Amino acid sequence: MDETETTAHPDRTLERIGPRLQALRLRRGATLADVATATGISKSTLSRLETGQRRPSLELLLPLAREYRVSLDDLVGAPETGDPRVRLRPRRVNGRTVVALTRQPGERHAWKILVPHSSQEPRLTSHEGSSWMYVLSGRIRLIVGDRDVVIESGEVAEFDTRTPHWFGADGDEDAEILTIFGTHGEREHRSAELATRHLAEVLGESMAD
Template sequence: MEHSAIISSALEAVGPRLKRLRSQHGITLTELSETTGISQSTLSRLETGQRRASLELLLPLALAYRIPLDDLVGAPEVGDPRVRLRPRRVNGRTVIPLTPNPGGLQAWKIVIPGSQTEPEPRTHEGYEWLYVLSGRMRLILGDNDLTLGAGEVAEFDTRLPHWFGSAYGNAAEVLSLFGKQGESAHVRARSAPR
């Protein structure tokens, strides 16, 4: 697809995206107009595609919605080397992928809500390494029922029935490394002799 077609396609999607964002935020055209300084009629024409989006109009909208301009316009990926941390909800948890490509070793930051206290052990191929960043996490690993606090680590073969969630109804943040069967993370640094 050539550049002009890509740009045209992205600009055509701006109107519906703006309307969806306003709806998701539960605000009226009047409220958005007051926040951005853009007239209601201009905002309405932007949302219906009757007015072409410009930088002068999009910047105040990106600020009002508190999202990056790229997300507001749905800009195509351009080979940016940065890993974009796009959180998503998985089984009631917030999961932030830290590695961009599937396969090999995968890293995630997982935010476990305090409401996740009911164990549902499962098994699958692979090897997992968990590091508790904050809070307290409960880990069911086979017949073991463990509570891990900030700075504690667990590593295990995921073919063993396992589950991790909230300990004592408090939220926890966990770093998870997951790899193919047999891979494991090992700390190799040693302190210098005194």
């Protein structure tokens, strides 16, 4: 069922409950008297529910859902929840291919980043937050403050991004990483879109699709 239809036309949804109740009862081969005995709801009330003459209430629907062994959502035809899959959309950020892996509001967001090898000189930046990084393939050179280290494939690093830092592919091969960036002291419900734009600022360049 279309979620917009259910939300915009609640009366239409209620109208469909009666026929659904009757279909469930007949499928079980039960009479109105059988259901009345099992639920404590009178036969006349059950009949009026099925014919749409009685507006269904929660106190009536709960015992009927138990009797017919269906969820309350199934009984009233509630819309399905949204698709939990994240639609991956690669973006170019400061010469790197960035894919947002999270979309829900929150203080932490995850990205998959393809880091191409480059001869550019490191340019350290700092900003509020913390970063966790896992190297999927290749090698990453990471500079945090006065520490200059190489992270191999399968290794993890985490650091406070308030300390000046920079990372890039080490050697002549591209690298691929998973990274989780968390904000500190910022608005709790940061959207995934705003977080991606913030990542562009972190990497030092405006974002382009």
